[in-house]
Amino acid sequence: MDADTRRWAALGLLCAANFMVVLDSQIVLLALPSVERDLGFTGGGAQWVMSAYLLGFGGLLLLGGRTADLAGRRRTFLAGTGLFLVASLLCGSAWNGGALIGARVAQGVSAALMAPSALSILTATFAEGPARNRAIAVWASVGGFGATAALLVGGPLTGGLGWRSIFFLNVPAAVLLLALGPSLLDESRGGARRGYDPVGALTVTLAASATVYGVVRIPETGWTSAWTAGSLAVAVVAGVAFVLAESRSRAPLVPLRTFRSRRLTGGNVVTLAAAMAVFGTSLALSRYAQDVLGYSPLAFGFATAVLPLAAVAGSAAAQAALRRATVRAVAPAGLAVMAAGCLVLARVPAGGYASVLLPGLALLGLGLGASGVAGSVAALAGGAEGDAGLASGINTAAFQFGGAFGVAVASTAVLSWADGTGPDAGFRAAFAASGGIALAGAAVAAALLRTPARRRVSEPVKVTTR
Structure with missing residues (x-):
């Protein structure tokens, strides 16, 4: 095949990997009751089937992104x-709860290698400009489709074939x-820096893992518990140690100059806010539809089909x-549309499904799709070419961290406001909290993406690697 056909075929392969990785972060949501019954989880332990994946994924993303730059994408x-x-x-063959949780951690670790390397291969395959934007x-x-299709796919699979099928679904795709990766994907590496930064790798992994661990346990332990405070304290200490180590390293894992880019930072704020809003809304919507409206997993999956379709649109x-506007205009607009969708949902139980x-x-899906594209374009264009894997890792980490925080906020809101005020409050x-997060993200992104003032993202940019 010619070079142009080959690179678009490569994109299709990379997108399949992205879909698989994102889908697995949420597909277990509707299967948790079945998992809990079959494997004998007690005391909310089944929640770790979801949290274990986020822990492995979010904890190692930056290391995975930099490994792709240095070892080969x-x-x-x-x-x-x-x-x-x-x-x-x-996962699909798990014989008890511990085996399933361990396998889910391994899945998360593998996703931390796949996702940033796939996105950095994309940036190496397509030069910056209209082709890369497409x-x-x-x-x-x-x-976006994967993040929302989990609700559509997980229900029918769990109801028809059992919860193990949601994991075996990955096997033919992998x-x-x-089979096709070696022939369709070109090898590439980052800049001239060679060698690893063990202190940076240890401290950033500890900081990210402690953050995710503390956040995913918030629904179980509360925001002010010793577990939460201790985990976040470890994250802060490790984060400070990481900054000190990177400022002194000759070959840093994450060069601190990376975060000087307002476009990279602004793009990741968009991604973080969008993930918080959609993950939080998805969790609340799943519980509301099943606990209050009495939807079955299958019915709920079909009822939410509009969400992934709208995300694609x-x-x-x-x-x-x-092609016509700056990323500063598109990204906040996408988040604002997400906020509007959340606020419409906050009208429950007034009206029915159609209203x-x-x-x-x-609206939530349309905004998610728009903000996802604009956030990724800004974040990847804001990094140096030699740091594509790192920029990809940061952007993917922003999505996963946002998902963990969004679930924690939504769970807290459901539990805190439901007592004594009826099942809908x-x-x-x-x-409403998810909508507020999306609006706040839009305001912050608009400020961070203010510069460069009028250059469109689709225009080529000269990247330096000081």
């Missing part, structure tokens, strides 16, 4: 895919990636808008 991607295949088989739009739309609209849930989900509070 295709090599890292294929190694991660092989581990993902094995971990998925172990590629990122496709990537982001697939990611085999396909391993929003991604396409954002990609078209970026509240359907328009709320449609907690869910209304959760939807």
Whole structure:
């Protein structure tokens, strides 16, 4: 095949990996009751089937991104895919709760290798400009579809084939990636820096893991518990040690100059806010539909089908808008549309599906697709070419951290507002909180993306690697 056809085929392969990685972060949501019954989880332990993946994924993303730059992006991607295949088989074959949680951690670790290396391969395959923007739009739309399709796919699979099928679903996809990856994907590396930064790797992994661990336990222990305070204190101390180590290292794992880019920082704020809003809303909506409205997992999956479809439409609209407008205009607008969708959902139980849930989900999906594309474009364009893996890791980490925080905020809102005020108050509070997060993200992003003042993202930019 010619070079142009080959690179778009490579994009399709990378997007399949992205879909698989993002889908697995939420697909267990509707399967948790079945998992709990079959494997004998007690005391809310089944929640760790979801949290273990986020812990492995979020804790190692920056290390995975930098490993891709130094060891080779295709090599890292294929190694991660092989581990993902094995971990998925172990998840589907788990004989008890401990085995499933351990396998989910391994799945998260493999995703931390796959996701940033895949996105950095994309940036190496497509030069900055309209072609890369189109590629990122496709990537982001697939990611948005995966984040929301988990609700659509997980219900029918769990109800029809059992919860183990949601893990075996990954096996043929991983085999396909391993078979086609060597021929479709080119090997590439980062800049001239060689060697690893063990102190930086240790401290950033500890800081990220402690943050995710503390946050995912908030629904179980509370925001002011000793577990939460202790975990976040460890994260702060490790984060300070990481900054000190990187400022003195000759070959830092994460060069601190990376964060001087307002576009990279602003793009990641967009990604963080969008993930918080959609993960928090998805959790609250799942519980509301099943606990209050009495939806079955299958019915709920079909009822939310508009969400992933709208996310794809929003991604396409954002990609078209970026040809004529700046990312500073598109990104906050996407978050504002997400906020509008959350606030429509906060009207429950006023009205029914057609007047509240359907328009709320449609707006949420449109905004997610638009903000996902704009956030990714800004974040990746803000990094140096030699740091593509690192920039990809940071952007993916922002999405995963946002998801963990969004679930914690929504869970807290549901529990805090539901007592003595009726079954709907907690869910209304959760939807409103998610909307407020999206609005705050839009305001911060608009300020951070103020410069460069009028250059459009689709225009080429000269990248330096000081």
